[in-house]
Amino acid sequence: MIKLTLPMPRLGETMDSGTIASWNVAEGDSFERGDTLLELETDKTLVEYPALESGRLIETLVAEGDVVDVGDPIAIIESEKIWPISGVQDEHTSQPKPDSPVDSLRPEHSAANQDTTMPEVSSGDGFRATPLARRIAKLGDVDLTILTGTGRRHRIEATDIIAALRGASAAKSDFLLLHGFGSNAMSWSGLIASLEAQGAQVSALDLPGHGDNPEEASQLDDLIDYVLTYLRSLSEKVHLVGHSLGAFVAAQAASRIPDIVSKVMLIAPAGCGPEINADFLRGLSSVKDIDQMRGLLKMLGPNAADFPDTVVNAMLQELSRGRLRALADQLLDGSSSCLDILPALAEIKDRMPVSVAIGIQDQIIPKDHLFRLPPHVRIHILNAGHVPQWDAPAEIAALLQNRYANI
């Protein structure tokens, strides 16, 4: 038996992503050649994905309802033979099989060519838009069908979406959440749910180099510029919330365009001093296997130490692509942090209230950094690790909603 990572198949010429409609085999169960492993929705139709060989489903990497790009990993299976579709990876070598017949046969179908900078996509829904435009449209809830693109042959480009966002009163959020280094917008899901339950509108971005954001982050400014672009598209003031590196980005963005920010909440902010767990940062940017990933998560706090395999694997899959190496080098000088958040905090001193939340068990950024914060900043000390929104979610939500009446 060999262990294989199955990629999202391309079932139809126009398909570039699909929604997982259902998993028809449970984790741990065996299947026969021809059995339907999962059903997926693409181009408005429902398609079955039959097993090409018999085997066993070890683990699903994506859940029902997830939208997955062609070529991205969807499951880990055990099988007698390597499956003859492009992008299937043998877990031992973790390399796409160079002799896979399909790769040599139809190079346009190989996962390596699933470049997110592909010029355009017309995915059966009748209009043409770049993948980046589609993603921004999704974030900002823009209806692509009513837009006319300015690109070649009326292709909708990212700039068209941003213009639409700016022009219309469409984009409005109460909270904008910025994740930390090596994380993504999904990391906020618990907090988003409790804020939304109270009726708030919440947006969370995948910063460049992270999550589904196709833009790469070669330098820190890429992150800040991205957030600035997004903020400029908003029609109303937003409560900006940043975690760790995202907190640094939030402070920079707030100092550049303070008019659009009502308040800032910095959670375990980076940049209050040179000390930082550099091994953790470098580890995240170069993580290779699941044990290493688990070791890193342990440093984050009690909650992260107990993540189920599916979550850890998904993180590993994302980080092992190595997108963050350049950024990690920028952030660190040897084993010290190069960031300084204090000038930005000084600039916004009279413009908006700023609060900081720090976990006393933080193993990434020393908690003593709180003594360097200026007096106009409110400081909340929580019994948590580096990610208080995981370890003390109720407290963070309460702080954001101003539910502690006396502060």
Next chain:
Amino acid sequence: MRLQTNSRLAAHYHLMRRIRTFEERVGELFVRGQSAGSMLHLSIGEEAAAVGVGSNMRDGDTFTTHHRGHGVFLARGADPRLMMAEIAGKETGYCSGKGGSMHIADMKLGHLGANAIVGGGIPSVVGAGLAARHRKSDNISVAFFGDGATGQGILYESMNMAALWHLPVLFVCINNQYGMGTRIDNATAAPDLHKRAVSFGLEGAQVDGSDVETVAEVAGDLISDARSGKPGFLVVDCYRFYGHARMDKSPYRDETEEAQGRLRDPVAKARQTLISRGEMNDESLDELDRQIAAEMDATIDFAADAREPQLDSIFDDVYDPSTPPPESVRDRLARVLGRARQA
């Protein structure tokens, strides 16, 4: 691969199983991303129509199929490797990879062409039947099409002409209950399709498509009548096991209806009958199935190993080299006008 028995049913089972396994491999070809195009229509569940009719045809007989015609062509002796290569769009395919699943044709085996236009292949067999009669051969021509084609006027024009001229023609309607997402009872108020043929002066019959022996028997009678100038119309009643094409899971169908429909399985039924009559047993049938699986696995390798058609062959096989090129308009005008002047 040889059958160890002389049983006619065993031969039918063999052919139907080959069709089914071939179609399953076509489905895999699509999942591998190696098919030329994604409109692949599988005839799983309809094997008895192909085999029951096909086994009564002879060398020299011709036929056309609809878009779901892989099974019919296999039943008429196609080499599955060349078919798979064609479906993969490869040079070694029946049409050098230029036709694909829906335009496969081979004059040597009498295949006048699959046709992607619903009803499109039907009138060709009237022409082929007329040609057979002109040549004084006893060959027939058979049109295979779906229930959806009964909504096309060309079927009725063709039936009328075949009956009027007593042509050696058989119309075979494979009624799998669906035209894409529309069930037959939503498409017509008179679903007894064979009765329509009777009113045109043809012999009409309907058979249970889960029973290959009955299909073969009834088709045999209709075909021998057709050879003597009495054209017929046969409806094979069956169920489309899967979606319209590989890209369709048919979410518009009721699950219990699907489960019921898939019980009408001609392959499973033939297998049971062979066992109950003691003509074959589980072991010999399993061994046969294994050989067929190996044969069909090889078709995928055959297709994968071949090249795509080369650019310099783009005009090959487009015009029949045995016919002179069409006369130019200028030459034709000169000829016609010249003749008029002489007159």
